[in-house]
Amino acid sequence: MLPTPAPRPLVIGHRGAPGYRPEHTAAAYRLAFALGADAVEPDLVATRDGVLVLRHENEISGTTDVASRPEFASRRTTREIDGAPLTGWFTEDFTWAELATLRARERLGAIRQESTSFDGRYPIIRFRDLLELIDEAAHEQRRTIRLVAEFKHATHFEALGLPLDELFAAELDAGGWERGDARLIMESFEPTLLDRLGARGIRGARVLLIEDSGSPRDLVVADGRAASSYDSFVTEAGLLGLAGRFDGVSVGKARLVGRARAKPTAGAGRDTAARAAGTTPLVGAELVDAAHAAGLAVYTWTLRPENRFLAPSFRRGTARSAYGDWLGEFLLVIGTGVDGIFVDHPDLGVEARRIAAE
Template sequence: MLRDSADRPLVIGHRGAPGYRPEHTAPSYELAFRLGAEAVEPDLVATRDGVLVLRHENEISGTTDVSSRPEFAARRTTREIDGTELTGWFTEDFTWAELSTLRATERLGALRQASASFDGRYPVIRLRDLLAIVDRASDEGDRMLRLVAEFKHASHFDALGLPLDELFAAELDSAGWGRGDERLIMEAFEPTVLDRLGVRGVRGSRVLLIEDTGTPWDLVLASGRQAPPYDSFATESGLYALAGRFDGVSVGKRRLVGPARRGTPAEVLGGADLVDAAHGAGLSVFTWTLRPENRFLAPARRHGAARGVWGDWLGEFRAVIETGVDGIFVDHPDLGLEARAVHGAP
């Protein structure tokens, strides 16, 4: 029987280990597990022929070499994604055979020159490729490794006839994962796709992502200006309303260790209060994304002015862990494990 880590919070390689290798590539995920990650998180988007691929967004000019490929120049277009107009190249305009010819680039390459030095070496991969990596790493390490699958722009893909929940269930079946199990965590900024995964009988935890601002796009489509904002889910009543429907919530780290936004209603919770209320409602709490570079740290934890220099990442990581969260998303899995070990040391 595979052994499961009893340590908490769960350390999740955010798109693999993009602090060291370009995100969403096979080497990034493989390195994440070698560094000790207990789970990895892919972002899922669809191709024109219904293949789930791993990319930060469905617009891929910032994460692949597509803009330098003359054979795809005519695919550049402008369209509206979740209410925002974007120009670029979109996965839904490519078949998997075409996307498989592209090479990945690190999205934060300007800050992470070490990771960006691998640009152009690794191909785009599919969900089924990552499932095989998880299975192989789990067997090699004799430990349970988890997959935290994030569904991106589900309403957009629904409108194109590419329902992500249906495609995901089919991929699990073909990869031998059946309908999922305790290894599987599913998350999305749109609650509707999480509901549909439950209706389909896909087993595993379902987690609602709570953005710092704004409103879930699926709720905007359904209710317009009457749609509840993300802040409404970060209240005590909002968390209890999610209980029984979902298994957890995932919040940006600013809700846990950052200053409250101006104009935030008093009932919107933050820090340990948010975590305690969620736990009281029977919900797990995850947070994203813990990164060591000055660019992503609170001003008081930065070292110097250079954006790519590492600041007091350990102090910030520990402050997040001290709120009692159940899982942390990290770009450098080894740093997440170090922070957890230091936090738990006498």
């Protein structure tokens, strides 16, 4: 079945449907398909024996029951991840056979009671398992289902002899996706990894993830303090510089709805000059328009209905886990013209898109 044209904005089940089931489980992905997600987004990390597994991070104490498993107590360690020390259990210290014995837990347990009620019921899964789930759902529902693959800590894994681009290419081939196609979108916070995916001839859109602050880890390792900042990529000049190299950018929601504009100061003249030169970070619809003018798609993460995650003006009441005016915020984001939205509740994203189109 040839891929059908992508709806706009694309509703992407962020790690499946973690608002309802523990993230990155087969149950979360199957539910995302059933709720109408156009695509799903797995986070990819590697095992010691080179298997790509789906976890939010390579440190897994918050998303599995590993901390309660005495046979793995000795694996707890501290190591440096992206320049900062982190203590816990790491996927690269386990074989896939070992990880397959663990059970998943909802990462946002204090907020997501419905999802948390399924803790311990599902195993974690591999990337190749998700490829099978997508193919099965597409066949059953007779529609195109897309894949937005996010690569986590590529520089870290490269240093361990676990190059994510190489492992990914092998998994695609083994899963019958050959070297990718129009169903595939690849995302990373590290531009070097995206370049390597392109050099391997993997077909699909390549999208640079943009943090709210800081610089890409691969550039910090290579260039130190001279590393380009994430802010520099979402200026007019920065977006034009990405054109032809990548196919899009994926920005945190705060760059579209959550940032107040700075009040004029004594340096306002310099700010105006910077804007004229195209070196000021863009926000909201202005960012989206500039990216589109450069030929880049724009995605945003993550739209969630709970007060804890909404911009202040959309919160209702004081309970962090209660739903606020999620529809208002979703519609505001969609109104900027974005090409895709990452959501934890795919049905809410589909409904917001329907209302926006009325």
